[in-house]
Amino acid sequence: MKEPSPKLNSMVIEKVTWHDGLLMIKFKMNPPRSYDGTWGYSGVPRKIYEEFLKAESKGGYFNKYIRNSYDFVEMK
Secondary structure (H helix, E strand, O other), X not given: OOOOOOOXXXXXXXXXXXXXXXXXXXXXXXXOOOOOEXXXXXXXXXXXXXXXXXXOOHHHHHHHHHOOOOOEEEEO
């Protein structure tokens, strides 16, 4: 079942969803960041998704545990 997007308190992340290991992250459009838009990260365990949601800094958690740890693709 697709997880609903929770309310986030983040300066850079607008929306997240998780479904069967696919973590979708929509970044806020704050130019000139190269990662603006929506990105899908595959193979993300539910535990990582849940920890991400609980993290005080969503951007910090993303950079440390997700960004370079999973295959990703820009979603159009």
